[in-house]
Amino acid sequence: MPHVVCLRSVHEEALAMLRNAPGVTLEVLDPVNAETIARAMPKADAIIVRATRIDRDFLQHAPNLRIVARHGVGYDAVDVEALTERGIPLTVTPDANAVSVAEHAMMLMLNIARGTAAYDAKVRKLEWITPPVPATFDLAGRTVLVMGFGRIGGRVARLCAAFGMNVLVRDPYVPQNTIKGAGFTPVKDLHAGLAAADIVTVHLPSNKETRGFVNGEFIAGMKRGAVLINTARGTLVEEKPLAAALANGHLAAAGLDVFWEEPAKADNPLLKLPNVVLTPHSAAATEQSFRRMGLSCADSILACFENRLDEDVVINKEVLRGNA
Numbered sequence: 001m002p003h004v005v006c007l008r009s010v011h012e013e014a015l016a017m018l019r020n021a022p023g024v025t026l027e028v029l030d031p032v033n034a035e036t037i038a039r040a041m042p043k044a045d046a047i048i049v050r051a052t053r054i055d056r057d058f059l060q061h062a063p064n065l066r067i068v069a070r071h072g073v074g075y076d077a078v079d080v081e082a083l084t085e086r087g088i089p090l091t092v093t094p095d096a097n098a099v100s101v102a103e104h105a106m107m108l109m110l111n112i113a114r115g116t117a118a119y120d121a122k123v124r125k126l127e128w129i130t131p132p133v134p135a136t137f138d139l140a141g142r143t144v145l146v147m148g149f150g151r152i153g154g155r156v157a158r159l160c161a162a163f164g165m166n167v168l169v170r171d172p173y174v175p176q177n178t179i180k181g182a183g184f185t186p187v188k189d190l191h192a193g194l195a196a197a198d199i200v201t202v203h204l205p206s207n208k209e210t211r212g213f214v215n216g217e218f219i220a221g222m223k224r225g226a227v228l229i230n231t232a233r234g235t236l237v238e239e240k241p242l243a244a245a246l247a248n249g250h251l252a253a254a255g256l257d258v259f260w261e262e263p264a265k266a267d268n269p270l271l272k273l274p275n276v277v278l279t280p281h282s283a284a285a286t287e288q289s290f291r292r293m294g295l296s297c298a299d300s301i302l303a304c305f306e307n308r309l310d311e312d313v314v315i316n317k318e319v320l321r322g323n324a
Helices: 012-019 034-043 080-085 098-114 116-124 151-162 176-181 190-196 216-221 239-247 287-305 318-323
Strands: 003-007 025-029 046-049 067-070 143-147 166-170 199-202 226-230 251-256 276-278
Touching (some): 012 025, 012 287, 025 034, 098 151, 216 239
Parallel strands (some): 003 025, 003 046, 046 067, 199 226
């Protein structure tokens, strides 16, 4: 009888799907700590993971594990190599949170462009008069560089275009004609793209190739007075040079949903800067997205049990060929 362990709860409809599946048993682990993991994982055939690190130490407790279903699209906290060695597929929810994250990126852009947080604070203090020349701006007519043209980046590009922005796209893994066909301008030369962009929004996975990609050189290459948006992964951006650029005025502002270390620590210099809009890795945290991610995880697990797993949601596809 397959046993599923959820490392923290997911949407109730997803839990119901698993509970109602013939022959499947379900356990929701909360809190998730060393003691509860050691107790629950020996029985687990499948897990749904949200934020827990899945590494070799974790896997030692799970001798019967057949699938790891990631509640989201990022998997930098999962040791994919260790899973692959054991023939365990890692699935993600590729379409479930694209709408929510893309809208969050736009929210950060709009908040910075229109000074929403600052105006809100002024009104609450009954400071009704705006500055003679507001330091706010329209998105329309601005140039945005979208880094990554996947499901989220592509949606952000379309939203930016709807706001009347000039949209540049940088993604060396997507044919330039595909980007042109979607109505956007492909960028081959990163330095030229950074120099032209008023806003740079990052939509890349975090891996060996991209970790720390937005470094001091990258930031120095951005147009003076530009804005950086990151709703992807905190480990894409080196925070010290970003904080320095924000403090010395090279960058006008940043909108960040993710941090190199999460939860953010008190000594993070970005927390002390007035020209940064911060959210707690919540871009995907909408009711609709939470439901879609949960149902996608549940479907992947049941599909695995029934030998019908869709390779499009599997990160380490080679394990499917090995199990064929």
